[in-house]
Amino acid sequence: MTSDLLNKSRPWDKILAQCRSELDSLSQEERSWLNARLSAIAAYQIELDRLFRLADGPAACASCSGSCCDCGRHHFTLTNLLGALVQGLEPPSPDYNRPCPFLGRNGCLLEIATRPFNCVTFICETVEAGLSPSGKKRFYELEKLLRNEYEAVAERYAAASLRGLLIALERMNGFPLLQVRGAESRLCRQTLFEKGVAL
Ligand code: SF4
Numbered sequence: 001m002t003s004d005l006l007n008k009s010r011p012w013d014k015i016l017a018q019c020r021s022e023l024d025s026l027s028q029e030e031r032s033w034l035n036a037r038l039s040a041i042a043a044y045q046i047e048l049d050r051l052f053r054l055a056d057g058p059a060a061c062a063s064c065s066g067s068c069c070d071c072g073r074h075h076f077t078l079t080n081l082l083g084a085l086v087q088g089l090e091p092p093s094p095d096y097n098r099p100c101p102f103l104g105r106n107g108c109l110l111e112i113a114t115r116p117f118n119c120v121t122f123i124c125e126t127v128e129a130g131l132s133p134s135g136k137k138r139f140y141e142l143e144k145l146l147r148n149e150y151e152a153v154a155e156r157y158a159a160a161s162l163r164g165l166l167i168a169l170e171r172m173n174g175f176p177l178l179q180v181r182g183a184e185s186r187l188c189r190q191t192l193f194e195k196g197v198a199l
């Protein structure tokens, strides 16, 4: 099982340490690019949450015991982790025995700005019915804007795939998390060259 493998081979504190170290090593230009994406994501998510609250979403979700979170196992992405770290937040430790590793006894343990894309953009018919027409229009505009930002980060760093951090970590097979896409093949070619293998 993915999370079991991750739990045994890559403890959470090691993932955090790697991510922090790679963030610290980014060039100023790269860091500025990433900060701009993460700031936009945080701002869009906070506005989405404001609309969700205006639609009385928290009461609706409480009445169905937050059943959406039963499907959240792989929603959290590298982008969400980066969002927390650049804000100086200490992300909660995941509990892989829960349906979603970030589901606490009283709901989600993550700050709104660092919750996964799927979590802040999904609303069921009940919640949607609570939105005004202009609120609904803005909600779906924000969803599109937010998706663009997540996709920009995922296009740049393979480990930021929207398929989720746990899956991405297994697929990255030890490569740096913030390696710009394409660089891994350049690294492979360089390794082969250094070993004298004809390319
Ligand atoms: S969005 Fe709808 S289905 Fe999901 S937890 Fe809230 S009320 Fe329940």
Ligand code: SF4
Pocket (backbone or CB within 6 Å): 068, 069, 070, 071, 072, 073, 075, 076, 100, 101, 102, 103, 104, 107, 108, 109, 110, 115, 116, 119
């Ligand atoms: S990250 Fe939070 S909102 Fe999303 S599924 Fe997990 S507990 Fe629910």
